[in-house]
Amino acid sequence: MKPSRLSHILLVLYGLLILALLYLPLVSVGFASVSKARYLSFPIRRYSTDWYGKALESDTVRELLILSLKVAGLVTVISMVLGFFGALAFARYQWRFRKLYQKLILLPIFFPQTVLGLALLMWFNAIGIVPSWKTAVVAHLVWIAPIATLIIAIRAYSFDPALEEAARDMGASTGEILREVTIPLLMPGVISAGLFAFLLSWGNFPLSLFTTGADSTLPEWLYAKMVSGYSPLVPTVGMLSVAASALLLACALTIPWILRRVRS
Amino acid sequence: MKGREHRLGMLYALPVAGFLALSFLAPILLVAAFSIMPQKVFTIFHMPDFSAYGEFLAQGYWRSVAWSLAMAFAATAILFVICWPLAFAMAKVFRGFTLVLTIGVVMTLFVSENIRLFGWVLTLMKGGLIEGHIRHWTGTGFDGLLYNVPVIVFGLVYVYLPFMLFPLAQGIAMVPDDARQAAFDLGASRWQILREIELPLAAPGIMVGCLLCFVLSAGAIAESKLLGGQAVIVIADEVETAFTYGQNWPLGAALAMVLIAIVGAIAIWGISKADLDAMIGRRR
Amino acid sequence: MGDIPILQLNGLTKSFDDFTALHPMDLKVRDGEFLAIVGPSGCGKTTLIRLLVGMEDPSGGSIWLRGERIDEIPANKRPTCMVFQSLALFPHRSVGQNIEFPLKLRKTPPAARKERALELLALLRLPEEYYHKRIDQCSGGERQRVALARALAFDPEILFFDEPLSALDYRLRKTLEKELRDLHQRTGKTFVYITHSLEEAMVMSDRIAIMRAGRFEQIAPAAEIYARPTSSFVAEFMGEVNLFDLRDGSGDLLLTGAGNEFATRPGTLMIRPESLRILGPDENAEISMSAQVSAEYMLGSRMQYALSLPSGKAITAELLRENADGPKPGDSLRLGCAASACHLIPEG
Secondary structure: OOOOHHHHHHHHHHHHHHHHHHHHHHHHHHHHHOEOOOOOOOOOOOEOOHHHHHHHHOHHHHHHHHHHHHHHHHHHHHHHHHHHHHHHHHHHOOOOOHHHHHHHHHHHHHOOHHHHHHHHHHHHHHOOOOOOHHHHHHHHHHHHHHHHHHHHHHHHHOOOHHHHHHHHHOOOOHHHHHHHHHHHHHHHHHHHHHHHHHHHHHHOOHHHHHHOOOOOOHHHHHHHHHHOOOOOHHHHHHHHHHHHHHHHHHHHHHHHHHHHHHHO | OHHHHHHHHHHHHHHHHHHHHHHHHHHHHHHHHHHOOOOOOOOOOOOOOOHHHHHHHHOOHHHHHHHHHHHHHHHHHHHHHHHHHHHHHHHHHOOHHHHHHHHHHHHHHOOOHHHHHHHHHHHHOOOOHHHHHHHHHHOOOOOOOOOOHHHHHHHHHHHHHHHHHHHHHHHHHOOOHHHHHHHHHOOOOHHHHHHHHHHHHOHHHHHHHHHHHHHHHHOOOHHHHHOOOOOOOOHHHHHHHHHOOOOOHHHHHHHHHHHHHHHHHHHHHHHHHOOHHHHHHOOO | OOOOOOEEEEEEEEEEOOEEEEEEEEEEEOOOOEEEEEOOOOOOHHHHHHHHHOOOOOOEEEEEEOOEEOOOOOHHHOOEEEEOOOOOOOOOOEHHHHHHHHHHHOOOOHHHHHHHHHHHHHHOOOOHHHHHOEHHHOOHHHHHHHHHHHHHHOOOOEEEEEOOOOOOOHHHHHHHHHHHHHHHHHHOOEEEEEEOOHHHHHHHOOEEEEEEOOEEEEEEEHHHHHHOOOOHHHHHHOOOOEEEEOOOOOOOOEEOHHHHHHHHOOOEEEEOHHHOEEOOOOOOOOEEEEEEEEEEEEOOOEEEEEEEOOOOOEEEEEEEOOOOOOOOOOOEEEEEEOHHHOEEEOOO
């Protein structure tokens, strides 16, 4: 019944192949970002990191980075809060409209993001809000808050209701239970939801496209450059954006490990 | 006890539910209202006529809808076949390697989809990573692999792979090993186990994965614009054009409503059948 | 079939990485026999049954079915099948579809499948309406019967059981044990049954194989295992017994007459609690000892006493409760039994 050694090896190879294909385009972007030529053509003959220097000196790129950071930071904080309470209602408490609520929460994830961005643009226009990076935060949250809710819900499912009951039995109020029992227990879920929220917001393009008004996030700027013809800055800034995500992810994965090592 | 659970549940659901009501449901209702307005108006305070939907039929926009749905269907079918063996291995065969794969696949989600698609443009274009190197080594090149329908489907498969892989793996993890072994012991071949036991018992995960991929592919835009050039115009592209270059909000709204109706009907049907407690909480 | 056993193991072994789960094992199972394999958890009995059905590959040795070697054949091609501990009923199929599953795999026509399924429902005393019932609507006992029916529909040469009754409550377990015994007699099939409960094995089986740490300790009919265990492990596994190590002399025991012969042979003497009786002041026995009662427990029709011997060794005795004024905790008394009621285990 267990797969043979050969099929095990074939499956591992298949997994590696899929991973390789997933990362192949980033390899191309990486090579393009260190090509000296203004007009890219493989194989690359002369390498140079000039474009990185130009990108880091550029005011536009710095502004894009700061704006994208602001959006992603706000999205992270708000979706952690919304997701925390949303997940308790999703997984922990048995209440009358729970099944309905669970299903409605999922709908935005299934929704075409470009259309959602346009709908939000019309909505902001109708209620008299001028689109800016702040409206982009709202747009990102429509998609990311449900995802954060689901991630925290996975943790909330494994939560033993008897813990809250025991705390209540010992005289804790609802607020004290939240602070002393529920929040600490769900914290790992909340943190991974925050990480997802940041990274998904950082890389999001279709929601930003119509909702940022005169402002522009990094992926949006990249898209504008891509469709208007090749610029050597596109792969360079793209790689910088990827590097920022990878750095954050690496920190998120290693910090808990280091903390554990330090403590023991 | 029940009363408090009910109150707390309601209370905690309120922030996220209220937020989504204001910034998800309300905008969709607004789009619905715009879609029945006369053409080229910018407020909803006009006599409704349904001329935008008439335009949809008259101008052949349904072709874009058909292209979008057909490519979404193709991408979903291909994704299912590609992902099943890997999802199976992740759920039942691999141990540590499952974590490596999970992290590796999830990380790609954090890279903006247009950077990744741009990477495929650099890879597949004339003078790109593949063609450039082949010409360099063999001396003969070709025209590049971009700007056709298959490459758009390839882009959809590439971008939405995680949305098939993880639900499938979750679904397969719900198939009890005992049931598979019992079928094997009772004389079932590998193929019969797949058909009689694994596919039906993994059905919730299969359904979620297929739904997600179909719905997201049907509304996708970047794949056809970046990889497909002008090979076909997808419906989301038409929506965007109507809003921006066309400055015809009611037409854009009507086109959006057609997409929302198709995608929403499928999503609501699928979600309403899924047992979310079992899938997310792994409770049976 | 004559002398060819239906199932034979020759030096069967299994190791995982650096752990040896099964040391070379030999066993012969007779056609139509009900064999129970008993042992504490971790003794390797589950590994053994997984090898026998073909879910695992052996590391060495061979398995023979009616004289044909089968250890190279995968489980789905072997003419044997197993009732799982979890039962492994297919939750997405009805009772009828579960029972028909092996027949469907063999492309039996639907009408014949249904006929056979209804026969099996009747054999297992399940009402015909259950044919359309969903598995999650069945009780624990009903699921057991469905799992049995499914296995019988396969029509195996040997039916293996992996502790299928262990999750049930006591009374239901007792009922099903008797039903299983009855089913064995009516079907005439060979049953090989794995359990950690010797009590269960004794009720049902013709022969018992006792396993310990990847080896068979003793293979014999229940009565023989009860009366003549070949090791103190087996003796203690059978229930409460008093064991006296006689290799360094008779110790607390006073041996006379026929009892004397135990003193000349090194080994462990086994005395069952119910073999002991209280000796009157002038009464003598072939084996006797003086003891002090430390506690008494009621077992229903009998009383059990915990006693301590002069050396401090603790023993147990069981007496019928007819004696209104039996001994009380604190009493000193003399216990004895006949040499023929004892058994000498040759090993240490």
